[in-house]
Amino acid sequence: MQIEHLNLGTLHALGSLYFPQWSRSGTEDHLICHSLLIDHPRGLTVVDTGFGQEDLRAPKERLGRGFLFMSNPQLSEEELLIRQLETRGISPDDLQHIVLTHMDLDHAGALPDFPRTRVHVHATEFEAAHHPSTWMENKRYQPLQWDHGPQWRVHDQPGTTWMGIPGAQPIDELDGDVLLIPLPGHTRGLCGVAIRLDKGWLLHAGDSYFHRLEIDPNRSRMAPSSAFFHWLLQVDGPKRRESLGHLRRLARDHADEIEIFSAHDPSELAPFLSR
Ligand SMILES: [Zn+2]
Incomplete structure (x- = not known):
């Protein structure tokens, strides 16, 4: 099973001005939209989609002025998922599955570019995006990104426990090699996506979390910009910190088997790009 790591967007967020002093190399002055292209035997799969073609055509209408101001996205054609697949000879209908960590507008934007692809999402996140209940939920989700009627596959099972985290939902259509791992707090139903490798997990x-140092097993700490964005965007602070606690534990106790x-x-x- 081949896995490729893609960048589907460049953001020059206000907060990323503070990132250089917290980064390993000291050169990161922007944010990215990290996505995966998985060549699974049961079908080509993508984790998170970044922005879509329509978002580039009408950014103010589809992404909102608030997001454009805070995140200052580059919105370049070359970064679009559909273009990156095209350069690999992959047409939209070749993409069988999209798995979403959550439905924020910078993760679900390209859904309209793949109308026949099955879209996997956790039921709690699906509910939050379709019935937003707070000012922030109304801003962060953009129903225009799914008003074409995606082929939803909403995962609502009690699930299993994965590495000590309850409620994990194996995706049967991918032979359980890909699982939704509930890590709520940033949004109501945010999930990590775990992928089983020959050895270990991704x-x-x-x-x-926004920055690697937040889960550093030696001395986890948070940049002021991360703390600000967590505060601004979280729907549930205690749950977000509990989720972060799970990730710190995994980074500390399972570094040899989970990346x-x-x-x-x-x-x-x-x-990943230099391997
Ligand atoms: Zn995001």
């Missing part, structure tokens, strides 16, 4: 942790990365930290993408 865990795409979505926006459950963890988050959605927006460029220092976590670079090592």
Whole structure:
């Protein structure tokens, strides 16, 4: 099973001005949208989609002025998932599965570009996005990104326990090699996506943390910009901290078998690209 790591978006968030002093190399002054392209025997699969073609055509209408101001996205054609697949000879209908960590607009934007692809999402997140109950939920989800009627596969089983985290939902259509791992707090139903490898696991942790140092097993700490964005965007602070606690434990106790990365930290993408 081949896995490719993609960057589907570049953000020059206000907070990322503070990232250089917290980064490993000292050069990261932007955020990325880390996505996976999985060549699974049961069908080509993508984890998170970044922005879509329509978002680029009408950013103010589809992404909102608030997001554009806070995140200052680059919105380039070359970063779109559909273009990156095209350069690999993959047409939209070749993509069988999209797995979403959550439905924030920078993760679900390209759904309209793949109308016939099955879209997997946790039931709690699906509910939050379709019935937003707070000001922030109304801003962060953009129903225009799914008003074409995606082929939803909403996962609502009690689930199993994965590495001590309850409620994990194996995706049967992918032979259980890919699981949704509940890590709520940033959004109501945010999940990590765990992928079983020949040896060990990959865990795409979505926006459950923003910067690698937040789960550093030696001395976890949080940049002021991360703390601000967590505070601004979280729907449930105690649950977010509990989720972060799970990730710190995995980073400390299972580093040899689970490789963890988050959605927006460029220092976590670079090592995969240079392999
Ligand atoms: Zn995000």
